[in-house]
Amino acid sequence: xxxxxxxxxxxxxxxxxxxxxxxxxxxxxxxxxxxxxxxxxxxxxxxxxxxxxxxxxxxxxxxxxxxxxxxxxxxxxxxxxxxxxxxxxxxxxxxxxxxxxxxxxxxxxxxxxxxxxxxxxxxxxxxxxxxxxxxxxxxxxxxxxxxxxxxxxxxxxxxxxxxxxxxxxxxxxxxxxxxxxxxxxxxxxxxxxxxxxxxxxxxxxxxxxxxxxxxxxxxxxxxxxxxxxxxxxxxxxxxxxxxxxxxxxxxxxxxxxxxxxxxxxxxxxxxxxxxxxxxxxxxxxxxxxxxxxxxxxxxxxxxxxxxxxxxxxxxxxxxxxxxxxxxxxxxxxxxxxxxxxxxxxxxxxxxxxxxxxxxxxxxxxxxxxxxxxxxxxxxxxxxxxxxxxxxxxxxxxxxxxxxxxxxxxxxxxxxxxxxxxxxxxxxxxxxxxxxxxxxxxxxxxxxxxxxxxxxxxxxxxxxxxxxxxxxxxxxxxxxxxxxxxxxxxxxx
Amino acid sequence: xxxxxxxxxxxxxxxxxxxxxxxxxxxxxxxxxxxxxxxxxxxxxxxxxxxxxxxxxxxxxxxxxxxxxxxxxxxxxxxxxxxxxxxxxxxxxxxxxxxxxxxxxxxxxxxxxxxxxxxxxxxxxxxxxxxxxxxxxxxxxxxxxxxxxxxxxxxxxxxxxxxxxxxxxxxxxxxxxxxxxxxxxxxxxxxxxxxxxxxxxxxxxxxxxxxxxxxxxxxxxxxxxxxxxxxxxxxxxxxxxxxxxxxxxxxxxxxxxxxxxxxxxxxxxxxxxxxxxxxxxxxxxxxxxxxxxxxxxxxxxxxxxxxxxxxxxxxxxxxxxxxxxxxxxxxxxxxxxxxxxxxxxxxxxxxxxxxxxxxxxxxxxxxxxxxxxxxxxxxxxxxxxxxxxxxxxxxxxxxxxxxxxxxxxxxxxxxxxxxxxxxxxxxxxxxxxxxxxxxxxxxxxxxxxxxxxxxxxxxxxxxxxxxxxxxxxxxxxxxx
Ligand SMILES: [Zn+2]
Numbered sequence: 005x006x007x008x009x010x011x012x013x014x015x016x017x018x019x020x021x022x023x024x025x026x027x028x029x030x031x032x033x034x035x036x037x038x039x040x041x042x043x044x045x046x047x048x049x050x051x052x053x054x055x056x057x058x059x060x061x062x063x064x065x066x067x068x069x070x071x072x073x074x075x076x077x078x079x080x081x082x083x084x085x086x087x088x089x090x091x092x093x094x095x096x097x098x099x100x101x102x103x104x105x106x107x108x109x110x111x112x113x114x115x116x117x118x119x120x121x122x123x124x125x126x127x128x129x130x131x132x133x134x135x136x137x138x139x140x141x142x143x144x145x146x147x148x149x150x151x152x153x154x155x156x157x158x159x160x161x162x163x164x165x166x167x168x169x170x171x172x173x174x175x176x177x178x179x180x181x182x183x184x185x186x187x188x189x190x191x192x193x194x195x196x197x198x199x200x201x202x203x204x205x206x207x208x209x210x211x212x213x214x215x216x217x218x219x220x221x222x223x224x225x226x227x228x229x230x231x232x233x234x235x236x237x238x239x240x241x242x243x244x245x246x247x248x249x250x251x252x253x254x255x256x257x258x259x260x261x262x263x264x265x266x267x268x269x270x271x272x273x274x275x276x277x278x279x280x281x282x283x284x285x286x287x288x289x290x291x292x293x294x295x296x297x298x299x300x301x302x303x304x305x306x307x308x309x310x311x312x313x314x315x316x317x318x319x320x321x322x323x324x325x326x327x328x329x330x331x332x333x334x335x336x337x338x339x340x341x342x343x344x345x346x347x348x349x350x351x352x353x354x355x356x357x358x359x360x361x362x363x364x365x366x367x368x369x370x371x372x373x374x375x376x377x378x379x380x381x382x383x384x385x386x387x388x389x390x391x392x393x394x395x396x397x398x399x400x401x402x403x404x405x406x407x408x409x410x411x412x413x414x415x416x417x418x419x420x421x422x423x424x425x426x427x428x429x430x431x432x433x434x435x436x437x438x439x440x441x442x443x444x445x446x447x448x449x450x451x452x453x454x455x456x457x458x459x460x461x462x463x464x465x466x467x468x469x470x471x472x473x474x475x476x477x478x479x480x481x482x483x484x485x486x487x488x489x490x491x492x493x494x495x496x
Numbered sequence: 497x498x499x500x501x502x503x504x505x506x507x508x509x510x511x512x513x514x515x516x517x518x519x520x521x522x523x524x525x526x527x528x529x530x531x532x533x534x535x536x537x538x539x540x541x542x543x544x545x546x547x548x549x550x551x552x553x554x555x556x557x558x559x560x561x562x563x564x565x566x567x568x569x570x571x572x573x574x575x576x577x578x579x580x581x582x583x584x585x586x587x588x589x590x591x592x593x594x595x596x597x598x599x600x601x602x603x604x605x606x607x608x609x610x611x612x613x614x615x616x617x618x619x620x621x622x623x624x625x626x627x628x629x630x631x632x633x634x635x636x637x638x639x640x641x642x643x644x645x646x647x648x649x650x651x652x653x654x655x656x657x658x659x660x661x662x663x664x665x666x667x668x669x670x671x672x673x674x675x676x677x678x679x680x681x682x683x684x685x686x687x688x689x690x691x692x693x694x695x696x697x698x699x700x701x702x703x704x705x706x707x708x709x710x711x712x713x714x715x716x717x718x719x720x721x722x723x724x725x726x727x728x729x730x731x732x733x734x735x736x737x738x739x740x741x742x743x744x745x746x747x748x749x750x751x752x753x754x755x756x757x758x759x760x761x762x763x764x765x766x767x768x769x770x771x772x773x774x775x776x777x778x779x780x781x782x783x784x785x786x787x788x789x790x791x792x793x794x795x796x797x798x799x800x801x802x803x804x805x806x807x808x809x810x811x812x813x814x815x816x817x818x819x820x821x822x823x824x825x826x827x828x829x830x831x832x833x834x835x836x837x838x839x840x841x842x843x844x845x846x847x848x849x850x851x852x853x854x855x856x857x858x859x860x861x862x863x864x865x866x867x868x869x870x871x872x873x874x875x876x877x878x879x880x881x882x883x884x885x886x887x888x889x890x891x892x893x894x895x896x897x898x899x900x901x902x903x904x905x906x907x908x909x910x911x912x913x914x915x916x917x918x919x920x921x922x923x924x925x926x927x928x929x930x931x932x933x934x935x936x937x938x939x940x941x942x943x944x945x946x947x948x949x950x951x952x953x954x955x956x957x958x959x960x961x962x963x964x965x966x967x968x969x970x971x972x973x974x975x976x
Pocket of ligand 1: 516519520521532533534535536537538645
C-alpha cells in the first residue's frame with residue numbers, strides 16, 4: 005500500500021477494499037519508522053488524522069459521495085495554515101503559532117476527502133534550496149542521508165520519496181517544489197501563478213509564490229491540481245479562468261508536440277551525469293513523437309539576480325508583520341524595553357541567518373536611491389524574460405531543461421556560500437518570474453562513488469508550459485513517465 | 497521684510513462603507529476594542545487583502561465632485577514602516593499611480609478663491625495606540641485594531657492657500673462637500689476626518705518656495721487656523737532673527753497652542769514604497785465613473801444656483817436651504833406639495849430650523865413629514881388660521897405628530913371669519929375702552945393698534961386680523 009498512488013488508494017477506499025483508517029494507520033506507522041532518521045516532519049498529527057479517517061469511513065458507510073482525494077493521506081508544508089495545527093514555517097518566530105483559519109488549498113484538499121497526516125519541514129519561510137535553513141534542523145535526503153533533500157519544500161519531497169504519504173503540498177517561489185522533487189526522485193508541479201489561491205500560505209515573495217503538489221506520479225499531480233485549482237474570492241491574484249479536467253488531458257500521445265530546448269542556456273555549469281540523463285530524456289521524448297526545437301532564452305542568464313532582487317524586496321516587506329506585537333515570538337520583556345529594542349531583539353531571536361540576510365538585501369533593494377537601480381531594473385528585466393518566453397511559445401508547446409544543474413549535494417556543502425546555493429535555482433526561477441507552470445519528473449540517477457559506499461542520486465527533468473496550459477504540460481510529463489520507470493524506483 | 501505664507505493641506509477622510517477596505521469587518525465606531533478584527537486586518541500570516549468595491553465607488557464620487565480626473569489604472573503600493581498599530585508592518589496605500597489627479601474647489605469667503613488639488617488616493621487606516629487609561633499605562637501601550645483597515649481617501653492640495661483663515665475656510669467647505677456626498681461623516685472628534693498642513697513662508701515677490709514644515713494633528717477648523725498662524729509666526733520670527741527653517745514634521749499641541757518638532761528630515765522614514773503584489777492594478781472604466789456620477793446628489797453650489805433661478809429665492813435663502821442634502825430635499829418636497837415656494841422657504845428657514853436647533857435635532861430627525869408642513873401652509877393660505885396661530889399649530893404638530901387639520905378642528909383654532917360675530921366683539925371692546933376710543937377720536941391714531949390687540953385678545957386670537965381691521969375702522973370712523 006505504501007507504494008500505491010493517491011489515485012489507487014482513493015479507489016480502494018471508495019470500493020471498500022480498505023478503510024481510510026487502515027490506510028492512515030499504515031502511513032502513520034511508516035512516518036514513525038522513518039522520520040527519526042529523515043526529520044521530514046515538524047509535526048505529526050496522528051490523532052487528528054485518525055479521527056478524520058474514521059469520519060471518512062463513516063461517511064462512506066452512509067453512502068456520502070466520495071471526494072477525489074477520499075482518504076488519501078497528505079503531508080502539508082509547514083508554511084500553509086491548517087486551523088488549530090501549529091504552523092511555524094520552520095521558524096523560531098512562529099514556534100507556537102496556531103492559526104485560527106485554513107489556507108484555501110488546505111480547505112480544498114480536506115473538502116476533497118484528504119487526511120492531513122502532518123506538517124513537513126522546509127527552509128525557514130521557504131527561503132533556501134537545501135532545507136538546511138530550518139530552526140528545527142535539516143531534513144535528510146531519503147536516497148542518501150548525508151545529502152540535502154533540496155528546498156525549500158524538502159520535507160514534503162522527502163516525505164513522499166520515503167512513502168510517508170502519497171501526496172504532499174509544497175510551495176514554489178523560485179523552484180521550491182521542483183528542485184526538492186528532483187533531488188528526492190519524485191514528481192513536483194508548480195502551477196501557473198494565479199491558478200491556486202495563496203490565501204493562508206505564509207508569504208515569502210507574493211508575486212512569485214505558488215502552491216502545488218509533490219507526489220509519486222504525474223497522474224497524481226493532475227488529480228491534486230484539479231482539487232487545488234480555481235478562483236478564490238479571498239485571493240485577488242487568483243485567476244477566474246475555468247479549470248479543465250487535467251486527468252482527461254493525460255492521453256499518452258505527444259505526437260507532434262514541439263519541445264523547446266535552450267541548448268546554450270543549459271550548456272554551462274551542468275554536471276555531466278545530469279546532462280546525460282537530460283539528453284537521454286530528450287531522446288525518449290523524441291522517439292515518442294515529440295519534435296525537439298532549438299530555442300534561445302537570451303535573458304535567462306539574468307534570472308538569478310533578478311529573482312534575488314524581486315524575491316528579497318517582497319520578502320523584506322512580507323516578513324515585517326513578525327514583530328512580536330500580536331502573535332509569535334516576543335523577546336523577554338519586563339515592560340521597560342523601548343519599542344525599537346523590542347522589535348530588534350524579537351526579530352534577532354526569532355529569525356535565522358538566511359532570513360535575516362534576505363530581509364537586509366530586500367530592504368536595501370527598496371531603499372531610497374537604490375530602488376530604480378535594483379527593484380525597477382529587475383522588474384524591467386523580468387518583462388524582457390517574459391517576452392523571451394512569449395517568443396519561444398510561438399514555436400514550441402513546452403520547454404525542457406534539467407531541473408537542477410547538479411544531483412543532490414551534501415548537507416553542509418554549500419551553507420557557507422550563499423551564492424553557490426542560489427545557483428542551484430538557475431533553471432527553476434524563470435518560471436516563477438514569468439508565472440509559467442512547470443513540472444519536475446524523475447529522469448535518471450547519478451551514481452556517486454566518492455564516498456564509502458556508492459550512492460544513487462536522483463536527477464530531474466523539468467518541463468515548462470504556457471500560462472494556464474497545465475494540461476499540455478502534464479500530458480507531456482505523463483507521456484514521458486509512461487515510457488520510463490524512474491518514478492517507480494524508491495529509496496531503500 | 498514682508499513675508500508671504502504658503503500653505504498646502506493633506507486631508508484624510510474615512511469613507512462611509514459598512515465594511516473595511518480589504519476585509520469584511522465592520523467599520524462601526526465605538527465598539528469594544530479588538531472586536532471588529534479578522535486575520536486580514538490583523539496582518540495574520542498568509543492572510544490576503546481583497547479590495548472593497550464600495551470604497552472605490554465612494555472615492556470616485558469624492559474625486560468626481562471635486563473635479564479630479566479619475567485614472568483608468570491606479571496601483572496600490574506598500575508603505576513600509578514599523579509601528580504597533582500597523583499590523584502588517586506596511587500600510588497599503590497608493591503612491592506613484594493614485595486614483596485621481598487634479599481638480600479643485602472654489603472657496604466661498606476666505607482669502608483664497610480657488611484651491612487646486614494635486615491628487616486623491618485610497619489607503620487603509622491604521623489601528624489606534626492607547627498610551628493612557630490603563631493601570632499599567634506607565635509601562636505598556638495597548639492597541640485597538642478596530643480602526644485598522646477602515647478605508648480612507650487622502651486629498652492633497654496644491655500649495656495655494658496664503659493664511660490660516662483661508663486654509664480653515666477651504667477645509668470647512670471641503671468637509672461640507674464630503675458630508676453632502678455622504679462619503680464621510682465629517683466627525684473630526686472621532687477622527688473620521690483629519691488634517692495635516694504643510695506650511696512655509698517666503699519673502700513677498702520671491703517665486704521659489706521656502707522650506708516647509710509639516711504640521712500634524714490639526715483636527716478642527718479652529719486648530720487648522722491657529723496651528724497655521726502659529727507656524728507662520730514661528731517661521732517668520734526665525735528668519736527675521738537670522739535663523740533658517742528646517743524641513744521637519746511638527747506636532748500641533750492644542751493645549752499649549754504651539755507646534756513642536758516631532759522628527760527632522762534626517763529622521764524621516766524611508767518608506768520603501770513598491771507596488772502591492774497582492775492586489776492587481778485597480779482598473780476603473782469610464783462607464784463605472786459615469787455610473788457613480790449618476791447616483792451622486794446634486795452638489796450644494798449647483799443646487800443653490802438652481803434654487804435662485806427656478807424658485808426665485810434670494811441668494812441668502814438658497815444658501816441656508818442648501819446647508820445639507822436633507823434640508824434641501826425637505827424644502828423642495830414642502831414647496832412642491834404646498835405650491836407656495838416663499839412660504840415653504842420661510843417655514844423651513846424659520847420655525848423648522850429654529851425648532852431643530854432648540855431640540856438639538858437634525859433634519860433627519862424632524863417628526864413632520866414634508867406633506868404635513870405643506871398642509872399647515874395650506875390652512876394659512878386659505879385663511880383658515882392666522883400665521884400666528886399657525887406657529888402654535890406647528891409646535892403641537894412637532895410634539896404630537898398630529899396633522900394640522902386635526903389640531904385646528906379638535907382644538908377649535910380656526911379663525912373667526914364671521915363678520916357679525918366679530919362686530920359684537922368689537923362693540924364690546926369699544927364699550928369697555930371708552931378712554932382709548934376718546935383718545936383715538938382726539939387724533940391719537942396710534943391707539944388703533946391697541947384696540948386691534950384688544951379685539952384679538954377678546955377673540956382668543958382666532959379673529960381674522962384683516963376683518964377686524966375693517967370692522968374696527970368702520971366703527972370708530974363711522975361714528976365720528
Ligand atoms: Zn478584518
